[in-house]
Amino acid sequence: MPLTINRNQNIDLQFLPEGGNLVKGLKSTVGFKAIGEDGKGTPVLGAIYNSKGDEIVSFATIHNGMGSFEFTPKAGEVYTARLSKPVIKSFELPKISAVGTVMHINNPKQGDALNVTLQGTNSLTTDTACYLIGTSRGAVYYTQKVDLTQPALSVDKKLFPTGIARFTFFIGKRPLNERAVFIDNHDQLNITVATNHPTYRKRDSVSLTIAVKDKSGLPVQGNFSLAVTDDSQVRVDSLGNYGIGASLLINSELRGTVEAPGYYINRKDKQAREALDNLLLTQGWVGYSWKNMFAPLKSRSLSWRKSLKLPGR
Incomplete structure (x- = not known):
């Protein structure tokens, strides 16, 4: 039997800047995830304070x-997150970089394009070509040379298949920022199953009529499989957490365990789309080490290939 102890549970809170790093003077979106002692997400409430104690x-x-917020960090500041609910506890935010780049992607519900914004500090200069690369399931679908003086880009969503796409900003061959977004082309198949009788007796034969159509209502030709289970032995997956869509489009692309992935596939309430983006900001986060990246050429090391940080692995 479960034992309930009347005490404040220990909470782990992680802050993950969009694109990888916080940079002084550049507005950033920061995703965060709070995990309870049971390893599952837990609701929290709090605020960010500077070194003077100002909120x-x-x-x-x-x-x-999970959630997210926006703010513009200042140079030389140390920011602290203080929880007010369900416990009172403090956490330090990631350190602020003096020089670097920030990538922001807006994925509007309406419209066929992603809005990508790349910003760099004033002291950032490079004579190396910059590129934005978009990939999905290991294949490259988008490549664009970037001019840091004109950092706003529009990317057609239809270039990518439905699912998680990753955008990586490179200076030369060195990755600086990465961001995952979910693209939905609304091209899932519509499958209907009809039986020849409303009810059946024990050991009756069952005849099924199965129709598979695309989003235009046209029949789809292909190879399909069907599994029949005993509902007294196998719990009905009414939320779609164990379906092929959740497995291929969500679970396979993210680190760690995704709680109720069917929620992000079905998106039946108003906050589901924002919740999906927060999931990608956190469990889809990738950060690259900038050590020696912006140092003078003589002091740069060639160890950048080992600099990828993958939290959760």
């Missing part, structure tokens, strides 16, 4: 312990 921005989770 900068408040934050609150919206689903499964």
Whole structure:
């Protein structure tokens, strides 16, 4: 039997800047995830404070312990997150980089394009070509040379298949920022199953009529499989957490365990789309080490290939 102890549970809170790093003077979106002692997301409420104790921005989770907020960090500051609910606890935010780049992607519900913004500090200069690369499931679908003086880009969503796409910003061959977004082309198949009788007796034969159509209502030709289970032995997956869509489009592309992945596939409530983006900001986060990246050429090391940080692995 479960034992309930009347005490404040220990909470782990991680802050993950969009694109990888916080840079002084550049507005950033920061995703965060709060995890309870049971390893699952837990709701929290708190605020960000500077070294003087001034409140900068408040934050609150919206689903499964995840949320996000925006703020512009200042040089030389150390920012602290203080929880007010369900426990009182403090956490330090990632350190602020003096020089670097920030990538922001806006994925509007309406419209066929992603809006990508790349910003760099004033002291950032490079004589090396910069590129934005878009990939999905290991294949490259988008390549664009970037001019840092004109950092706004529009990317057609139809270039990518439905699912998680990753955009990586490179200076030469060195990755600086990466961001994952979910693209939905609304091209899932429509499958209907009809039986020849409303009810059946024990050991009756069952005849099924199965129709598979695309989003235009046209029949689809292909190879399909069907599994029949005993509902007294196998729990009905009414939320779609164990379906092929959740497995291929969500679970296979993210680190760690995704709680209720069917919620992000079905997106039946108003906050589901924002919750999906927060999931990608956190469990889809990738950060690259900038050590020696912006140092003078003589002091740069060639160890950048080992600099990829993958939290959760």
